[in-house]
Amino acid sequence: MADSAEHVTLWCILVPCLGKEDNLREALLDLAKTVKEVESECLEYQVIESNRTPDGMPKTSFYLLERWTNESALEKHSKRDWLAIHHNLLSTEQLLVGEESIQPVKIIGGFGARSIVEAANSSN
Numbered sequence: 001m002a003d004s005a006e007h008v009t010l011w012c013i014l015v016p017c018l019g020k021e022d023n024l025r026e027a028l029l030d031l032a033k034t035v036k037e038v039e040s041e042c043l044e045y046q047v048i049e050s051n052r053t054p055d056g057m058p059k060t061s062f063y064l065l066e067r068w069t070n071e072s073a074l075e076k077h078s079k080r081d082w083l084a085i086h087h088n089l090l091s092t093e094q095l096l097v098g099e100e101s102i103q104p105v106k107i108i109g110g111f112g113a114r115s116i117v118e119a120a121n122s123s124n
Contacts, residue, residue, distance in 0.1 A: 012064035041073030
């Protein structure tokens, strides 16, 4: 499942302020729903949650894995009014510790998802 030459993939890291975990989770899930409904050029938009640090301490962090058909699609997304409102909410509600980290990445292998039926059939 390597990225094609044109696909744009982002890995975003968001760390909620203490006590704001539920608010940030809800905001990110709402955003994912809107992206799915509006952004036909978004190939993948995953909201991922971790409740532990690498050393096992309890701490919530959220990650977004976004895959877009091309740079133009991502640029259109970044100019959406509702995305600006979302970013404003993160700030005014003080949901984040620091800034959101957005890193362009490249998928070089592996697979995205396997259906339950595929997994069951492969184990036979």
